[in-house]
Amino acid sequence: MVPVLDGTPASxxxxxxxxxxxxxxxxxxxxxxxxxxxxxECGHLEAQGGEFEADRWALETYAREGHSLQKAxxxxxxxxxxxxxxxxxxxxALLRQALLLEKSPKG
Ligand SMILES: [Zn+2]
Numbered sequence: 001m002v003p004v005l006d007g008t009p010a011s012x013x014x015x016x017x018x019x020x021x022x023x024x025x026x027x028x029x030x031x032x033x034x035x036x037x038x039x040x041e042c043g044h045l046e047a048q049g050g051e052f053e054a055d056r057w058a059l060e061t062y063a064r065e066g067h068s069l070q071k072a073x074x075x076x077x078x079x080x081x082x083x084x085x086x087x088x089x090x091x092x093a094l095l096r097q098a099l100l101l102e103k104s105p106k107g
Contacts, residue, residue, distance in 0.1 A: 001026065009033075009079050012041040014048070032034055033075035036062055059097050069098040088097070 001023045005011060009025035012018065019041050026034060036058055041050075043057030062072050073094060080087045 009037050010041050012044050014044060017045060029078070030071075030075065032067065033069035033078055034103060035067065036072050036075045038080065051086065051090055055094055056097060059094055059101070063098075063101045068104055073098050 005020060005022040006023045008022070009029070010019060010021045012020075019038075021038075025037075029037070029065050039058035039061050040054045043054030043061075047053040047056075047057040058074060059069070063069055065091070076091060076094060080091065082088060082091065
């Protein structure tokens with residue numbers, strides 16, 4: 001835990017697996033947002049990929065644990081200001097994945 005991170009709630013170093021979490025963000029974030037962000041950082045390590053792969057891994061894991069997909073998608077909008085094309089694309093990909101997961105049986 002560090003006091004503040006610039007422009008992100010958390011980050012991970014793939015070389016060492018060290019994760020940094022902003023205390024400023026953590027202390028005001030709801031449970032679903034904390035969980036999704038931590039899973040996203042784990043996703044960078046588990047899926048060994050960039051933002052899209054980490055998002056996908058995080059949402060799959062989040063859904064498998066039985067948490068609300070709606071709350072995951074809503075959590076994302078709190079920490080992504082949607083001011084870049086990549087953020088719009090990530091949001092669209094997550095929404096699409098959430099809708100597909102919602103339709104398919106769990107497990
Ligand atoms: Zn990331």
